[in-house]
Amino acid sequence: MSSRKGARWPDEKAVMAIRRETVNVWERRAPLAPQHVRQLVKKGVKVIVQPSGRRAYSMQEYSNTGAVIQEDISEASLILGVKQVPIDTLLPNKTYAFFSHTIKAQEDNMPLLDAILEKNIRLIDYEMMSDSDGSRVVAFGKYAGMAGMINILHGMGLRLLALGHHTPFMGAQEVFQEFPHEYIDPEDLPVVVKQGATNKLYACVVSRKDHYVRTDGGKFNADEFEEHPERFSSTFSHKIAPYASCIINGIYWAPNSPRLISIPDAKVLLQPTDAPWLPSSPGCLPLPHRLLAICDISADPCGSIEFMKECTTIDSPFCLYDAKQNMYTSSFAGNGVLICSIDNMPAQIPREATDFFGGLLLPYIPEMLRSNAEKPLEEYDADPIVRNAVITSNGQLTPNFRYINEMRQKSK
Known part of the structure; x- marks a missing residue:
């Protein structure tokens, strides 16, 4: 697969999941397309895909790549999505990656952020994945x-x-x-x-x-x-x-x-x-x-x-x-x-958008799979592009994002 130069895989068998998008009826994108899942499966990664009849790519197309189609995604240590995750579906002690829309202390998403902190979730926000020049590397x-x-x-x-x-x-x-x-x-x-x-x-x-x-x-x-x-x-x-x-x-x-x-x-x-x-x-x-x-x-x-x-x-x-x-x-x-x-404009072109986004995200999956949300962030030896995009870990905002608390206080 086209992983980043020097990308390191977890020492033990990795399990990840692609969650079902539920933010609205129009959201048909996925973070990875079947072609990307096939490459991960070939590397020995167990990929669980939560069933969805709305997703632009069918469950059969993912199944044909070797993915496991099932509702229960609790086995996965890394859970990928596109948009915000409903609070009642958040699984504790996991690493999540999605667009959280919390970095500007957006009021509507502060309950989500509080729940992520309470559930000891390590959140990687795609929007914060940038190279040394500050240019985003994963985007729609x-x-x-x-x-x-x-x-x-x-x-x-x-x-x-x-x-x-x-x-x-x-x-x-x-x-x-x-x-x-x-x-x-x-x-x-x-x-x-x-x-x-x-x-x-x-x-x-x-x-x-x-x-x-x-x-x-x-x-x-x-x-x-x-x-x-x-x-x-x-x-x-x-x-x-x-x-x-x-x-x-x-x-x-x-x-x-x-x-x-x-x-x-x-x-x-x-x-x-x-x-x-x-x-x-x-x-x-x-x-x-x-x-x-x-x-x-x-x-x-x-x-x-x-x-x-x-x-x-x-x-x-x-x-x-x-x-x-x-x-x-x-x-x-x-x-x-x-x-x-x-x-969510790209949701109007869901298959092409999924192909494009997944191709950008795939090289960083090995580094994401190395994350263990139950261990201190200091022990997460990851590529800076991924590590600097971690907003929460161990029940706290990471140093780069503690300003969110200040913004919340000012808005009260």
């Missing part, structure tokens, strides 16, 4: 972006249709590259808005250096930003957003980082003007502001897009935000900007 990002682009283009078509405009967005579910398009630099936005062609789409990739500036007037420095994001502010809301019809947001946002668009920013951006930017036709409602839609792939409530207060869902993917009233509606008509912020 590629398919989150793909699904998000499909969703928001479809949503823009419905939004414009509700206002009386027929557009190419009402076509089949193509992604952006299937449309006539051109990539431009951020500094070209004002010119393109005034003089750009009307028969194609313009895309602008905005990096941190394009809108983050030091509050004291200095230049952007990536290393300093990582250490002290509070020293910077963002010009996104008045240098980028006013020229955008659709914003696709995929940045990681830390609580002390500058926001891209605040609630006051939104009131300015979405203020009606006397010169609608899209020509009106008989039977069409005017579009009083340029910004039509925001797809928040990061799905971070009250984060970089401050007014995105709750995630939308696969069965109800869109809402309309009225900045003047600071409220949401489920209609495609009326005032506001269309919002799509599904927190």
